[in-house]
Amino acid sequence: MGTLAVVSRKGGSGKSTVATNLAVYLARRTNSVTLGDLDHQQSMRVWLARRPSAAPQVAGWVGDSARLARPALGTQHLVLDTPGGLHGLGLARVVMAADAILLPVGGSVFDRESASDCWNELRSQPRIMKGQCRVAAIGMRVDARTHVERITAEWAASVNIPYIASLRMAQIYVRAVENGISLFDMPDNVGATDREQWQPLLSWAEPVFFPQPKAEPLSASLRLAAKVVPLRPLPHPPTHAQPADRTTAAAPVLGTPGRLSRLLSGLKLSRR
Numbered sequence: 001m002g003t004l005a006v007v008s009r010k011g012g013s014g015k016s017t018v019a020t021n022l023a024v025y026l027a028r029r030t031n032s033v034t035l036g037d038l039d040h041q042q043s044m045r046v047w048l049a050r051r052p053s054a055a056p057q058v059a060g061w062v063g064d065s066a067r068l069a070r071p072a073l074g075t076q077h078l079v080l081d082t083p084g085g086l087h088g089l090g091l092a093r094v095v096m097a098a099d100a101i102l103l104p105v106g107g108s109v110f111d112r113e114s115a116s117d118c119w120n121e122l123r124s125q126p127r128i129m130k131g132q133c134r135v136a137a138i139g140m141r142v143d144a145r146t147h148v149e150r151i152t153a154e155w156a157a158s159v160n161i162p163y164i165a166s167l168r169m170a171q172i173y174v175r176a177v178e179n180g181i182s183l184f185d186m187p188d189n190v191g192a193t194d195r196e197q198w199q200p201l202l203s204w205a206e207p208v209f210f211p212q213p214k215a216e217p218l219s220a221s222l223r224l225a226a227k228v229v230p231l232r233p234l235p236h237p238p239t240h241a242q243p244a245d246r247t248t249a250a251a252p253v254l255g256t257p258g259r260l261s262r263l264l265s266g267l268k269l270s271r272r
């Protein structure tokens, strides 16, 4: 089972927007996706209630960051939406449950300062230090006419957090939430630019939900066969110091030079 949590201390940074869009993307690839909500505002419930019945279904689960011990039973893929201001034990519990965490960051210096505080707390968690839970930042509501994307990328580099995607400010996100849908429910000709911006994020999240099977170790019988099959010794190549003569040239075919000279002397003897 793969679990990805969307975490940010800052209210309104886009956590629920990222979580709902990611959940629908996964629901289109697999039929077992749960959108978990640790937020007492329960935005997820509002969104799910508006979701058209014909759209790929996402199960809902309401958790509690104060008691989160494990994800919903029977869940295969869990996207966890979290409340703003999560820290301390609540944050540590989310890290315990998650394989990956996305940190949405807005364009203001306040957003970056808040994200730095959150990242500092996250990076001291043992699971994150050991690489068992990956963390990356994404730029939210990025206005392409400004330097926000560059500034956010520079901030990310300065605090040493991977910066994997920038999602532009677009009304399509607001309209999607209103209708209980996501970018990934829309027809090909609507929202293509925005879906394109999601690609690096989706590639980053891919191993969380669809891990590659590990290479099979060599079976016991193959290991045994490898031990008992005798290996032919490689013939000695002629050395550069010696001029190539017939004796050394013939060695690879007939065997060692000693064996060859014995054969030759045998021939001489039989001619007499």
Ligand SMILES: Nc1ncnc2c1ncn2[C@@H]1O[C@H](COP(=O)(O)OP(=O)(O)OP(=O)(O)O)[C@@H](O)[C@H]1O
Pocket (backbone or CB within 6 Å): 008, 010, 011, 012, 013, 014, 015, 016, 017, 018, 039, 041, 043, 082, 083, 084, 140, 141, 142, 167, 168, 169, 170, 171, 173, 174, 177
């Ligand atoms: N890329 C975007 N472009 C335009 N509007 C956006 C974008 N992303 C999010 N929004 C809007 O910003 C508002 C806040 O987003 P959202 O509810 O996802 O934030 P949040 O972090 O979950 O907030 P909270 O902390 O209150 O739970 C919503 O109205 C949402 O539609």
Ligand SMILES: [Mg+2]
Pocket (backbone or CB within 6 Å): 015, 016, 017, 039, 043, 081, 082
């Ligand atoms: Mg929210």
